[in-house]
Amino acid sequence: MTAEEPAIRVRDAAKIYRRYGRRPHGTLKSALLSLRRASREGGVVALQDVSFEVSAGETLGVVGSNGSGKSTLLKLLAGIVRPTRGAVSVRGRLAALLELGAGFHPEISGRENIEITGLLLGLTKKEIMRRFDDIVAFAGVAEFLDAPVKTYSSGMAVRLGFAIAIHSDPDVFLVDEVLAVGDEAFAHRALEKFSEFERAGKTLVFVSHDLALVSDRCRRALWLARGRLAADGPAGEVVARYRESVAAEEGERRILEPGAGGRIGSGAASIELVRVLDSEGRPTGRVKSGEPATFEMVVRAAEPLADFVFGFQIATVSGAVVFGTNTFLEGFRSKRLAGDARVTLATEALDLAPGIYSLDAAVHARDGAPYDYRRDVLRFEITAERPGSGIWSPKRSWGFAGGIGWKKKGEEH
Amino acid sequence: MKLETSAFLAPLSRAVAQRALIVALVRRELSARYRGGALGFLWSFLNPLLLLLVYATVFRLVFAPRADVRPYALFLFGGVLVWGFVSSALLDATETFRVNGPLLRKTTVSAEVFPAAAVGARLTHLLLALPVLAAAILFSALRGGVRPNAAVLAFPIVLTLLVLTVFGAALALSALAVHFGDVRDIVGNLLTLLFFVTPVLYPIQAVPARFRPLLRGNPLASFFLGIQDSLFFFRPVPASEWLWMLGTTAVALILGCGVFERLRDSLAEEA
Numbered sequence: 058m059t060a061e062e063p064a065i066r067v068r069d070a071a072k073i074y075r076r077y078g079r080r081p082h083g084t085l086k087s088a089l090l091s092l093r094r095a096s097r098e099g100g101v102v103a104l105q106d107v108s109f110e111v112s113a114g115e116t117l118g119v120v121g122s123n124g125s126g127k128s129t130l131l132k133l134l135a136g137i138v139r140p141t142r143g144a145v146s147v148r149g150r151l152a153a154l155l156e157l158g159a160g161f162h163p164e165i166s167g168r169e170n171i172e173i174t175g176l177l178l179g180l181t182k183k184e185i186m187r188r189f190d191d192i193v194a195f196a197g198v199a200e201f202l203d204a205p206v207k208t209y210s211s212g213m214a215v216r217l218g219f220a221i222a223i224h225s226d227p228d229v230f231l232v233d234e235v236l237a238v239g240d241e242a243f244a245h246r247a248l249e250k251f252s253e254f255e256r257a258g259k260t261l262v263f264v265s266h267d268l269a270l271v272s273d274r275c276r277r278a279l280w281l282a283r284g285r286l287a288a289d290g291p292a293g294e295v296v297a298r299y300r301e302s303v304a305a306e307e308g309e310r311r312i313l314e315p316g317a318g319g320r321i322g323s324g325a326a327s328i329e330l331v332r333v334l335d336s337e338g339r340p341t342g343r344v345k346s347g348e349p350a351t352f353e354m355v356v357r358a359a360e361p362l363a364d365f366v367f368g369f370q371i372a373t374v375s376g377a378v379v380f381g382t383n384t385f386l387e388g389f390r391s392k393r394l395a396g397d398a399r400v401t402l403a404t405e406a407l408d409l410a411p412g413i414y415s416l417d418a419a420v421h422a423r424d425g426a427p428y429d430y431r432r433d434v435l436r437f438e439i440t441a442e443r444p445g446s447g448i449w450s451p452k453r454s455w456g457f458a459g460g461i462g463w464k465k466k467g468e469e470h
Numbered sequence: 471m472k473l474e475t476s477a478f479l480a481p482l483s484r485a486v487a488q489r490a491l492i493v494a495l496v497r498r499e500l501s502a503r504y505r506g507g508a509l510g511f512l513w514s515f516l517n518p519l520l521l522l523l524v525y526a527t528v529f530r531l532v533f534a535p536r537a538d539v540r541p542y543a544l545f546l547f548g549g550v551l552v553w554g555f556v557s558s559a560l561l562d563a564t565e566t567f568r569v570n571g572p573l574l575r576k577t578t579v580s581a582e583v584f585p586a587a588a589v590g591a592r593l594t595h596l597l598l599a600l601p602v603l604a605a606a607i608l609f610s611a612l613r614g615g616v617r618p619n620a621a622v623l624a625f626p627i628v629l630t631l632l633v634l635t636v637f638g639a640a641l642a643l644s645a646l647a648v649h650f651g652d653v654r655d656i657v658g659n660l661l662t663l664l665f666f667v668t669p670v671l672y673p674i675q676a677v678p679a680r681f682r683p684l685l686r687g688n689p690l691a692s693f694f695l696g697i698q699d700s701l702f703f704f705r706p707v708p709a710s711e712w713l714w715m716l717g718t719t720a721v722a723l724i725l726g727c728g729v730f731e732r733l734r735d736s737l738a739e740e741a
Binding site for chain 2: 135
């Protein structure tokens with residue numbers, strides 16, 4: 058054992074879950090049938106091409122969205138599942154806190170659960186007895202020791218699970234999102250314990266959605282995206298990059314989730330529905346640059362109104378107005394709005410640069426007093442085959458004359 | 471104690487290495503089971519006692535008892551207790567990974583301990599019932615029945631071999647049940663069938679000679695003949711039965727460990 062030898066070494070690890078295993082109630086027949094199919098389809102890739110090393114004494118954070126492979130990575134490190142390809146090795150005694158109190162049986166006492174959980178973590182009976190008082194003290198469950206665990210509050214159970222795990226004296230400690238469940242005081246004590254670990258030269262790997270925690274506590278972090286290692290480096294940098302990517306994805310997701318923006322107005326008329334329609338009249342979240350698009354709103358008037366204006370406004374996600382107009386500006390003079398009505402604004406060609414845009418829709422009085430003004434009511438994406446910066450993407454063509462020559466396509470290299 | 475074994479028996483040697491955990495799991499199982507009942511562990515004695523009383527009553531008042539084995543209630547009792555262990559241990563084994571799925575997915579424990587604990591818990595119930603059986607045997611002897619002799623010493627050995635056989639089967643069934651939801655139903659029905667072709671309700675002499683080879687095809691038959699010899703007839707178990715038992719135990723362990731070993735990697739993923 059040399060000092061340079063890493064505590065954790067992962068080389069080209071991949072984990073592929075066979076697909077037929079995902080079904081909860083397989084039967085012999087269906088499994089035999091799908092056994093053949095699964096081997097052809099190859100299953101679900103949870104993790105691939107992951108390589109990294111962790112030195113002894115290092116604290117490593119792992120970030121990534123749900124389903125990115127974080128839990129699978131911890132399970133590989135813990136030895137709960139084996140890699141489909143590649144190799145994973147961990148040096149020293151390992152404790153995996155994948156779920157606090159996973160071993161608890163609700164019907165038996167805290168005392169009995171401490172013993173059994175300790176054994177599950179690989180302690181001997183003697184070791185458990187020696188640490189028993191420390192565990193109880195850390196968890197603060199002394200007066201409930203002989204009560205069944207089902208009578209514990211969830212906080213108590215979590216504290217007890219954590220206490221047993223940290224007292225198993227691991228060299229390598231794997232922690233999955235456990236601080237999210239306890240109260241403030243407990244989280245504080247747990248973090249203190251982690252610092253103690255660090256000072257004692259133990260290795261800590263922890264998965265968390267708490268990005269501030271990761272960048273505070275870890276010098277280094279991994280970012281997993283769709284089962285691959287998207288970044289490995291100083292925790293602050295990795296977290297920042299991960300944040301950016303989350304923000305971008307967030308914008309994209311909101312295309313399909315209208316109504317996230319603000320809404321003001323008297324309610325004399327209300328906007329019931331806002332959609333973007335493609336050239337065929339189908340609702341869409343994506344429009345190709347230069348294609349026709351129609352903006353639609355469905356309005357309901359509580360009482361008949363004589364004074365009303367409909368308006369649409371397109372803006373970039375960062376808030377710059379791209380285009381706006383309303384019926385009054387364009388010369389329509391209101392006479393009567395009653396019951397349900399539908400308003401469309403059709404464009405022949407939406408010549409916008411590729412990106413995400415936000416739409417406001419409004420119905421208001423001529424003096425601007427809103428009946429229903431909906432900011433950022435939906436977002437849509439403009440796609441384009443041709444790149445270009447800015448927000449406008451006009452129909453265009455280059456012209457060349459004189460002594461200019463261009464390589465043909467495919468001749469670039 | 472470290473068993474030096476081929477890779478075939480790896481699950482068995484791992485289970486032996488983890489016996490402290492298995493014992494704790496068994497204790498947990500029993501203590502969880504009896505928690506909350508006013509009579510607690512007393513039920514382990516009461517259940518077999520009540521069963522014996524039911525047999526004694528039914529075969530005195532309702533059905534004619536077999537004339538060739540008297541008292542028939544006592545003849546039944548030992549076999550039925552042991553059969554109860556076999557069938558409930560195997561059925562529990564098919565459920566054990568479903569019940570303990572969270573533990574298997576979230577901790578680094580090695581999977582053998584769960585079928586081992588399932589068998590262990592049922593074995594403990596059986597062992598707790600044995601004093602009732604012993605009392606029944608002595609009571610019958612005092613009333614003029616056959617006196618127990620040294621032949622009863624064969625019983626612990628028969629039982630040990632049977633437990634190993636059941637453990638082998640439990641390993642295979644527990645792992646298969648994770649992949650195939652049908653296993654529990656198949657096992658349940660097979661056990662019902664097996665019960666009637668195993669000499670539990672009748673002595674082997676009651677089986678027409680031409681059907682006896684068929685009975686021999688049942689791997690469990692020799693164990694129950696051994697139990698009848700040692701606990702009811704008080705006569706030595708024939709060498710041929712010992713061979714059957716040893717052979718069955720070896721095959722069950724090797725097959726069980728083999729199947730388990732093949733499937734164990736997938737258990738934490740699928741359970």
